[in-house]
Amino acid sequence: MAITDSATTNLVSVEPGAIREDTPAGSVIQYSDYALDTSSRFAGGAAWIEGEYVPASEARISIFDTGFGHSDLTYTVAHVWHGNIFRLGDHLDRLLDGARKLRLPSPLTKEELASIAKRCVALSQLRESYVNITLTRGFGARKGEKDLSKLTTQVYVYAIPYLWAFPPHEQIFGTSAIVPRHVRRAGRNTIDPTVKNYQWGDLTAASFEAKDRGVRTAILLDADGCVAEGPGFNVVIVKDGRLVSPSRNALPGITRRTVFEIAKAMGIDADLRDVTSQELYDADELIAVTTAGGVTPITSLDGAPVADGTPGSVTVALRDRFWALMDEPSPLVEAIDY
């Protein structure tokens, strides 16, 4: 059967209902002639849980997984735009690097993880998708087992409709942030923010404080008063036509890397280093960068406008070039085989 690349095509080659039952746990499913079916139970969201493809709405995990019970996991989120998945290989490299730091060996290779992720997108039929790949320490034979040596790593993958960390209009017109008064970002000698994780207590508290103070989000400092990151995004500062972003206590974001590469291609210097709170308040432009939202100007900080309070020219140039990349043939993008 022909593979189609149009979301409007409606061909059925495999009975979707058969997949779950027929799949041995732990195996990687390969079926090349599964084609588009808008009535598919996977349409709108698909997941891979314990070796089975399931509709996202049925994606459930054991309450005894230490990924829940100790948040003992790492994950990444890649995105699909106009049917292309962006930098999946780079996301998986970072994921596997984080897993090594956690001593959490992946039971699947990079290639197998990529194959499952792309298959989830294909099953979901989504042209714009948020693709989550998570490795957890897993669970043991005994309910509630927490002995690290008795746990089996689990892999969870899902593709769901693209999520915006910021409403799309804020990416155009700018968003607002505070520096929280009451919470700092956990430092890398406690819970390492360079390994992408769900230990969001500090980020969630900061989000509540932002809400209380009437703004969208927050930029957290670390214990030394240096800029760290926000809830789900890296912070990039533009000053005197150059970019800087924190090298400490912040995720090495894939979107940030892309923005730095774009800047360098435009002849704009971009450095990762310690960034002080003074530099944050003195910025010409502030930018939030994230897979779930792209490149968003932060035009208000602690209730005051950043520069003149409108998106800056560097931010706008980076944002527009970022989205253009999604549609250009390059090693960064790969078309999903729907």
Added chain:
Amino acid sequence: MAITDSATTNLVSVEPGAIREDTPAGSVIQYSDYALDTSSRFAGGAAWIEGEYVPASEARISIFDTGFGHSDLTYTVAHVWHGNIFRLGDHLDRLLDGARKLRLPSPLTKEELASIAKRCVALSQLRESYVNITLTRGFGARKGEKDLSKLTTQVYVYAIPYLWAFPPHEQIFGTSAIVPRHVRRAGRNTIDPTVKNYQWGDLTAASFEAKDRGVRTAILLDADGCVAEGPGFNVVIVKDGRLVSPSRNALPGITRRTVFEIAKAMGIDADLRDVTSQELYDADELIAVTTAGGVTPITSLDGAPVADGTPGSVTVALRDRFWALMDEPSPLVEAIDY
């Protein structure tokens, strides 16, 4: 039908299989004449998930619950010993206090939570049980929803066989600990350790370091070099016949409270205050206290014996009195209505 109090009795009053289907989501089940049945599908572990009682082996949660996806939750663990549940009310008071700090309102009252917890134990038929009650920020109508204002709090409860944080023989003969070289406990201005949580990145890293250095567990310091806590336990120091335990960056443990009450009843002073690393190494006796394991002497620190390397007399007296409390009628214990 008579209520029995023997785990060997085998009476069936309700078809267990009927319970799941007949239970409206969100309701609290009350059925007083459900009695022991060793062939019950709940025997050995029971859970309450999204308003339904299910066997623990079937206890699964949505992958989109932000309790998983942002570890946005608080929980407590109470224990059942010889058919009595210990200090359930105190556990629930602390749980609800933590939930308030997280701005995570419980959809159920303290009394409803207590009823569900005890029912899980009764269904499990366990006379010694580890009873977990968790409140998560939950999930929204949209898959992957993370907007705090669009999430519905979830309650998860389960009763499973009692888990030992330390093997029982170590509670008698002593266990071993290190102070980690590479990780500190997250401070309360980041992820507040006084709200019981699963954000265990620092504790898990410490556990790996302990394993690498050939010992059971770890005692973490905070960023200021003060004693915080260990993975799943409070630290109590005995010096010159007095107890001290950290007031900062440590959970206000229910077992620790019990040990302090026991000490005071024995005429032993017990104080919560800042405890320096110097005091840790200069201790006469070191004790790990936790619901999942009671009162365990730490007889080795960083490879050297604590005092003479055997359980100290204060520790032994506290441990024995602690376990005796489980069988004595008092406001602290409540018999499970099996």
